Structures are given as C-alpha cells and as structure tokens.
Amino acid sequence: MTLSESQLSQLKETIYQLALEENFQDMRVSDINTSGYFEKFKSWLNNGYHGEMSFLERNQELRQHPDSLQAGTCRVLSFRYNYLPTNAQFSAPLKNPDMANISRYALGRDYHKLIRKKLSNIVRQAANQLNLEQFIEARVLVDSAPVLETAFAEKSGLGWKGKHSLIINESGGSWFFLGEIFINQPIQVDAPVEDKCGSCTACISLCPTDAIIDGKTVDARRCISYLTIENKGPIPEDIRTSLGNRVYGCDDCQLACPWNRYSSVSEDKDFYPRHGLESSELKDLWLWDENMFLSNFEGSPVRRIGYQNWLRNLAVAIGNTGNPDYIELLEKKLPDANAMVTEHILWAIKTLGEKHALNNTRSKLLSKTKKLINCVVNMHPRDA
Structure with a gap:
C-alpha cells in the first residue's frame, strides 16, 4: 500500500529527526534511477581501474536496479555521519617518517556495525511511532551490498562527487561515512546540489601516487588506500617509496581539499583514536x-x-x-x-x-x- 502525501511527508520528517537524534548530520532522498552513473561505473571496471577487487565485477544487475536487491524499493535515503575525531593529527604523522600514518576513519571502531545499528533503529522507530509497520519494507546498507552509494548521495543532494571521487558537502567537507536505507514508499525526493569543485585540482596535485587520473576517476591500482587495504598481494615496487609511512589507507586527497576547512569534528567517542594509533611509532x-x-x-x-x-x-x-x-x-x-x-x-x-x-x-x-x-x-x- 502506498501512503498518502501527508503520511509520506510525516514519514520523511520523522526519519530526519530520528537521524539527528542518532547524531547523523543530514538525510536526503533520491529515486532509484542509476542511469548515467551505472554506465560510468561499468566504464571504470572495463578500464581495469578496480584492480583485483573482483567482487565489483559481480552482481551488476543489483547495482543497476536497486529494486532487484530489495524488492519494492522505490526510494533511497542517504545519510551522512561525521567521523573526524577531535584530536586528529593532520600533519604530525606525515612529517615524521618514524611514525605510522593511519587513515583517520580507521583510528577508532569499525563504522559498519555502528552505522548499520543506528539506521536500523531509525527505520524501526519511525514505523513504530507512525503506526506504519505493516506498510514499510526497508533494508539498511552500509558497504554491505552492491550499491552505487555515491551516486545516490549525489542524486539526493547530500553533496557532490569531488574529483577524488568522494562526496563533498558544502558545510561539512568530506570527513563522513555514508549509509543508506532502501524503502518501498515514494517519499518526496530532494534536489541535487551544484558541483563546486570548479577548476581546483588540489587533490589531484597532492596525490602521492598520481592515482587521480582525471575528473572524478581514481585508478585503484595506484591508490594507497587500495594498495594497503584491499590489495591482497605485493605492493608494486615502483610505487613503494611513494607510500612513505602510510600503513593503512591515505587521507591526502581529503587533506588537500579546501572544502574540508568547514568539516566538523565528531562527538562520537567510538571514532576517537584507540591504543594511541594517532601517534604510534613504526618500531x-x-x-x-x-x-x-x-x-x-x-x-x-x-x-x-x-x-x-x-x-x-x-x-x-x-x-x-x-x-x-x-x-x-x-x-x-x-x-x-x-x-x-x-x-x-x-x-x-x-x-x-x-x-x-x-x-x-x-x-x-x-x-x-x-x-x-x-x-x-x-x-x-x-x-x-
């Protein structure tokens, strides 16, 4: 059953308010049309830019048609959750070769379960508060299924896709996680926002391995995040010196982005550094x-x-x-x-x-x- 316009509006507002209570910074809505985005993704794959991530080659039907992944889906709710810790050290680890530089997102707890639990609570509470349990079918996703999440985030107006391929928010930069709820109700969609990267090429210039090959395209085979995380084999010898002391991931493209001057720190202690990882020495x-x-x-x-x-x-x-x-x-x-x-x-x-x-x-x-x-x-x- 499709809800009335009044019920749909109330459902959207309720989910948004619950998201704020769960410390999300924003929630936006898009339809499920992947036209344009899916073709670019396929071209990226065909060029071999995904490296050895063979899982990206599978389940293309599900990526192209979200309602094949979750039957009845007609809307995607995209959420933004800041993770930058209050005591994040930006330059110290990179300036000291004896220190280990670890990507900021990995200094605390794994975000997958935490964000998924929050999103599950949101959709359950919204349905319960509005007595709509029998009319809502939803699925929560946090890097847990074949989904073009940056496509939906951009379509919804959560931000725009930067030249480094990450979503940038005008008031929040790019230090945030994405999460989605696939839902079966035609909630009013939000409008995309303007791409404000302009002629800036800071992320491209600062990339240590020249992995950003053109606008919004990253060659994972040269990306330090891929090489130190997803890559299961040897790191190419001709790239090793460019890694410096980056032992897990790389934040250089985000450090270069001028929009991150507007980033807000996270008050979620789950994402605060643990075991002194933000200042650990290699030895x-x-x-x-x-x-x-x-x-x-x-x-x-x-x-x-x-x-x-x-x-x-x-x-x-x-x-x-x-x-x-x-x-x-x-x-x-x-x-x-x-x-x-x-x-x-x-x-x-x-x-x-x-x-x-x-x-x-x-x-x-x-x-x-x-x-x-x-x-x-x-x-x-x-x-x-």
Whole structure:
C-alpha cells in the first residue's frame, strides 16, 4: 500500500529527526534511477581501474536496479555521519617518517556495525511511532551490498562527487561515512546540489601516487588506500617509496581539499583514536605479534586486512624511513613472515642498506671537499 502525501511527508520528517537524534548530520532522498552513473561505473571496471577487487565485477544487475536487491524499493535515503575525531593529527604523522600514518576513519571502531545499528533503529522507530509497520519494507546498507552509494548521495543532494571521487558537502567537507536505507514508499525526493569543485585540482596535485587520473576517476591500482587495504598481494615496487609511512589507507586527497576547512569534528567517542594509533611509532607496531595485532585491533577496520598484510605495509614504511637502525628489527620478523611479506622485508632491508651506503659516500665526499677547501684557503689566504 502506498501512503498518502501527508503520511509520506510525516514519514520523511520523522526519519530526519530520528537521524539527528542518532547524531547523523543530514538525510536526503533520491529515486532509484542509476542511469548515467551505472554506465560510468561499468566504464571504470572495463578500464581495469578496480584492480583485483573482483567482487565489483559481480552482481551488476543489483547495482543497476536497486529494486532487484530489495524488492519494492522505490526510494533511497542517504545519510551522512561525521567521523573526524577531535584530536586528529593532520600533519604530525606525515612529517615524521618514524611514525605510522593511519587513515583517520580507521583510528577508532569499525563504522559498519555502528552505522548499520543506528539506521536500523531509525527505520524501526519511525514505523513504530507512525503506526506504519505493516506498510514499510526497508533494508539498511552500509558497504554491505552492491550499491552505487555515491551516486545516490549525489542524486539526493547530500553533496557532490569531488574529483577524488568522494562526496563533498558544502558545510561539512568530506570527513563522513555514508549509509543508506532502501524503502518501498515514494517519499518526496530532494534536489541535487551544484558541483563546486570548479577548476581546483588540489587533490589531484597532492596525490602521492598520481592515482587521480582525471575528473572524478581514481585508478585503484595506484591508490594507497587500495594498495594497503584491499590489495591482497605485493605492493608494486615502483610505487613503494611513494607510500612513505602510510600503513593503512591515505587521507591526502581529503587533506588537500579546501572544502574540508568547514568539516566538523565528531562527538562520537567510538571514532576517537584507540591504543594511541594517532601517534604510534613504526618500531612499536612492528614488534606486535599476531595475537597483539588481533587483540589491539578488535572492533577495528584494520583487523580485516590480516596480520601478514599489516606486516607488508609496515615493512614498506620502515624501508622508507632511511634509517639503517631498523635493519635488525626487520630481520627478526622474517621467521613470522609468509613469502610475500618476506619479499617486502628484504626490499626494505636492501633499501635501507643502499641509503646508508649512499649517505656514507656523501659524508665522505663532503668531508674530503671541506678538507680541500681548507687547504686552498690556507694556501691562498688573501683570495679567501
């Protein structure tokens, strides 16, 4: 049964108010037409920009037609939830090569279950308050199904898709999670907003690996977030030095975006940094064994990459420090490493050794040059 206009309006307002009570910053509504968006997604796949994320190649019918994913769906409700912690350090980890730089969203608890629970509470309470349980069929989604979530967020006016492919909100920047509710009632849709990136190319220029290849297109095969999280194999050797000390994800494109000056911090303590991750040193994280990794990252999104890939990422970061003092620490981990991680450890050892040798050579050359200059000065004091 389709609700009356009055009931639909009341349902939308009730969901919106409940969303605010659950600490969401906004909720907008779109229809389920994916025309234009789906074709761009298919083109992105056909170009191989998704790397080894084969799951994106499956269930195309569900992505194109949301009502195939949830029968009866005619509207998508898109929600925005800020996650930037109050004590987020933006520049300190990147400026100190001995520190581990972890993407801000992963410093606290895993958002998937938290956001999904909040959205489930919202739709259940709305139906209950309005006595509409028998008329509402809905499904909550938070990165849990084949959905073009940025398409619906943009269609609904929650924000516009930036050149880095993330949704940007004029008053909230891009430091937020997205969540959706697929619903069977034709709630009034909201209008899209203007794309205000203009001629700005800050995110493209600052990307360490040149992964943003053109407007709103990211080549995941070069993206540090993909390489350190979704990638299950080795990190391409020609890209390793560009990773710097980024051991889980990358925020550089968001750090570059001028719209993030308007971002608001989150008051949700679930997203506050845990275990001092915002200021952890590489050597300390490297000393964790697998049990410590599993224990310290319980309830964290980092846990899902597994201990071996965690070591892989750390090995690359340590190799980029240029500090030969790490070589002994790297060698001690070889018995715990699988073949893929061993290759990265050996790369790091070789890299540090070569940098050490180069620095010694430069130091000797500098010393010889200084001595030569002193000799010349002593021989020709007036010319000096």
